[in-house]
Amino acid sequence: MAISKVFEGIRIADFAWVGVGPLVSKYLADHGAEVIRIESSVRPEPLRRAPPFANDEPGLDNSGYYADFNSSKKCVSLNLQHPDGVKIAKRIVEHCDIVTESFTPKAMRGWGMTYEDLCEVRADLIMISMPMYGLTGPWSMWQGYGHVLQAAAGISHLTAYPGEEPIGTGVAYTDFLVPHFAASALLAALDHRQRTGEGQNIDFGQMEAAIHATETMVLDYTVNGREQHALGAGHPDFRPYGTYRCAARGDDDDRWIAITVTNDAELAALADVAGESSWTSLEADALDTAIAEWTRSLQAEELMQLLQEAGVAAGVVQTPEDLRNDPQLEHREHYWMLDHPTMGHRAYDGPSFRLSETPAELTKAAPLLGEDNEYVYKDIVGMSDDEYVEHLVSGAFD
Amino acid sequence: MTTQTAAGPLAPFRVIDLTNELGQLAGRMLGDLGAEVIKVEPPGGDESRFIGPFRADVVDPEYSLHWWTFNANKLSATLDLTSIRGQELFTRLLATADFLVETCPPHAASALGLGVERIGASHPRLVHTSITPFGREGPYANWKATDLVGTAMGGLSSMCGAPGRPPIRPTASQGFTQASAQAVVGTLIAHYQRTKSGQGQHVDQSMQEAVTFTHDNATPTWDIRGINNGRPGNGREIGGYKSGQYVYEAADGYVAALSYGGLFGLTARQTIEWLDHHGMAEDLTSDEWLAKLDATQGLLIPPTGEDGDHLNDILVAFCKQFTRAQLVAEAQQIRNGWGVVNTPRDLLENEHLAARDYWTEVEYEEGHVTYPGPWAKLSKTPISIRHRAPRIGEHNFYVYGNLLGISDEEILQMSADGVI
Numbered sequence: 001m002a003i004s005k006v007f008e009g010i011r012i013a014d015f016a017w018v019g020v021g022p023l024v025s026k027y028l029a030d031h032g033a034e035v036i037r038i039e040s041s042v043r044p045e046p047l048r049r050a051p052p053f054a055n056d057e058p059g060l061d062n063s064g065y066y067a068d069f070n071s072s073k074k075c076v077s078l079n080l081q082h083p084d085g086v087k088i089a090k091r092i093v094e095h096c097d098i099v100t101e102s103f104t105p106k107a108m109r110g111w112g113m114t115y116e117d118l119c120e121v122r123a124d125l126i127m128i129s130m131p132m133y134g135l136t137g138p139w140s141m142w143q144g145y146g147h148v149l150q151a152a153a154g155i156s157h158l159t160a161y162p163g164e165e166p167i168g169t170g171v172a173y174t175d176f177l178v179p180h181f182a183a184s185a186l187l188a189a190l191d192h193r194q195r196t197g198e199g200q201n202i203d204f205g206q207m208e209a210a211i212h213a214t215e216t217m218v219l220d221y222t223v224n225g226r227e228q229h230a231l232g233a234g235h236p237d238f239r240p241y242g243t244y245r246c247a248a249r250g251d252d253d254d255r256w257i258a259i260t261v262t263n264d265a266e267l268a269a270l271a272d273v274a275g276e277s278s279w280t281s282l283e284a285d286a287l288d289t290a291i292a293e294w295t296r297s298l299q300a301e302e303l304m305q306l307l308q309e310a311g312v313a314a315g316v317v318q319t320p321e322d323l324r325n326d327p328q329l330e331h332r333e334h335y336w337m338l339d340h341p342t343m344g345h346r347a348y349d350g351p352s353f354r355l356s357e358t359p360a361e362l363t364k365a366a367p368l369l370g371e372d373n374e375y376v377y378k379d380i381v382g383m384s385d386d387e388y389v390e391h392l393v394s395g396a397f398d
Numbered sequence: 399m400t401t402q403t404a405a406g407p408l409a410p411f412r413v414i415d416l417t418n419e420l421g422q423l424a425g426r427m428l429g430d431l432g433a434e435v436i437k438v439e440p441p442g443g444d445e446s447r448f449i450g451p452f453r454a455d456v457v458d459p460e461y462s463l464h465w466w467t468f469n470a471n472k473l474s475a476t477l478d479l480t481s482i483r484g485q486e487l488f489t490r491l492l493a494t495a496d497f498l499v500e501t502c503p504p505h506a507a508s509a510l511g512l513g514v515e516r517i518g519a520s521h522p523r524l525v526h527t528s529i530t531p532f533g534r535e536g537p538y539a540n541w542k543a544t545d546l547v548g549t550a551m552g553g554l555s556s557m558c559g560a561p562g563r564p565p566i567r568p569t570a571s572q573g574f575t576q577a578s579a580q581a582v583v584g585t586l587i588a589h590y591q592r593t594k595s596g597q598g599q600h601v602d603q604s605m606q607e608a609v610t611f612t613h614d615n616a617t618p619t620w621d622i623r624g625i626n627n628g629r630p631g632n633g634r635e636i637g638g639y640k641s642g643q644y645v646y647e648a649a650d651g652y653v654a655a656l657s658y659g660g661l662f663g664l665t666a667r668q669t670i671e672w673l674d675h676h677g678m679a680e681d682l683t684s685d686e687w688l689a690k691l692d693a694t695q696g697l698l699i700p701p702t703g704e705d706g707d708h709l710n711d712i713l714v715a716f717c718k719q720f721t722r723a724q725l726v727a728e729a730q731q732i733r734n735g736w737g738v739v740n741t742p743r744d745l746l747e748n749e750h751l752a753a754r755d756y757w758t759e760v761e762y763e764e765g766h767v768t769y770p771g772p773w774a775k776l777s778k779t780p781i782s783i784r785h786r787a788p789r790i791g792e793h794n795f796y797v798y799g800n801l802l803g804i805s806d807e808e809i810l811q812m813s814a815d816g817v818i
Binding site: 175228235352 | 543547556579607617622628629631639768774
């Protein structure tokens, strides 16, 4: 007997954009929820306009950036600035279990679509708002981006070469961190509704979740009065613990390996693999220099194999290309190849966990803008053909 | 400072937490959501009690701030899982639980009675989550990984640091954080399925694969353009295109701006006016530059070469003249999404977090300790920190007495025998 999908029958009106919101609803879509993205060509979802574009041709239906975050979803176009826009949006919400959004708080207030407003059309609604700084407070109307929020949350302070400027990670890091917290809160609220019938509102301030990714930074300050600092690749308690350049691979001379030692047995094993028994008594800086000289003439992948077989935690600093060829990720079937009408056969990221009985299934590539208008407006909302055409002509679906 | 009394959404459920540093945040998050989390430690204390820093730098298993951070909202029971009696007690304990979260190395799982099939057969309702460096199966399953090896093998380190210099990692373990937080999502998806089917299942979480989530647009960029987003230093790469500088030095620290601070794209004109208001727009008010920057409206990829350098030089000089607070407040007024690069002290003194009542005081015998507060505000079933991290075996009588019905005498005997 086929097991039904986990979230079969759960429908989500997804007003969110860019990274955090779409990545939250992706978790649900890839496990069977019907996620309806509500977008507009008047003010397009920014990621639809962001590279990489298929064939390097910019176009709202051609962004790989957007596509990867929106697998398994449906999409309607709806202009919320149009006189009928909000009315139509509420008619969609009436048929949904969950509303997600990630605007600054004034947007939903301006449209009359706060949690209280939307409860009037759907009493047991679960709504999650995910602005950068939350729904209230002096910064709540501030704009932001994941690359800036990692700085605001203290993560960039801890991501730098020792003593240098706080560069942060090279990605919009919190966009790929806080969705797990938001999804966890949302799933717990969904479970609560399942048991009690009660919906609720979730005020998810991205900054407040991101601070939980700073490990002991807060308590070291509040208990010890100490401000922790960035150590490059390093670790406060362990050495050697770093990245070391390896031999070139072809004409690529940017190959690196992470080698980390957390006890004497591992240090002895490292020394043994290198054939350098003196390493066990070297001072830390000298040992670092010796390791860097040693790795420079070795292939990163081969060295990783040797060290792991000897019981030393080591790993290649893998690039996106390396990951596509990684045997472990291949074993776990991480990448999904999906066909998109304009972008073709493309790789998508699946979730990082495997459920033994109800695993994720990426059922389709990202939706075209407005791809599901007829289905949503007629079959779900219940518009007649005439009404549908009337809204179409008036520009409500722009 | 809030005191919340309403129960969290997972209040009806019990979690057995058998995690090391790789997965401790997962149990903490489930506890924050209201579940009763029982951390099972070996007699003498869990190894993660010896991870620093320590309170007042006193190395003591009850003073690890790592332990305090990740084990608030948990109870502690000691148990020797390597003994037959210990395994028998563990099986009885699991029978009372809804979730098991563990970080057992795959090669050791069977010996400890944590094999997936065995757990599934004896506890079919249980949601059993394994968090391991590479996953429970596959060619790397038995390889070791620290946090740096996780961020390297999962690809994040290849996008952290400066070109030509060693790849780095955040000095707060993101491999562990990502693995734990994503494991909670998987666990709650399995839990939701159980509410419909009555059946539990196994959730196999890999740290390496969790780190691949952090790549921004690197997967489609490689897939479509055959370009690896690399280490951008003080900047970013989008779709294989380098952005401008992101972090600028202010008079009293650093600010994070968009590339070129908004001097290209939608807010270019307002940004020039802002600089001009302070007499620092240089030649950007010229017709030539206005036309040039107007043409960048709607672009996400900034100018490069001489133009980029010129914009950047102007912004570097501008930012040095003002405090972080002034720069960010004024930037936000013209809808440039700048932010302060906050230090720990900045965060604790931050007016916005204070206004939102973010920080939570947690009571220890040694005094109140300020913790980061709830990571989401749920209106009906609030997340909260209900109690401090436990001392070694602090809840043995509750766990073995109240939950398993073992007499006080027998518990004391088990303790004397080294079983608990």
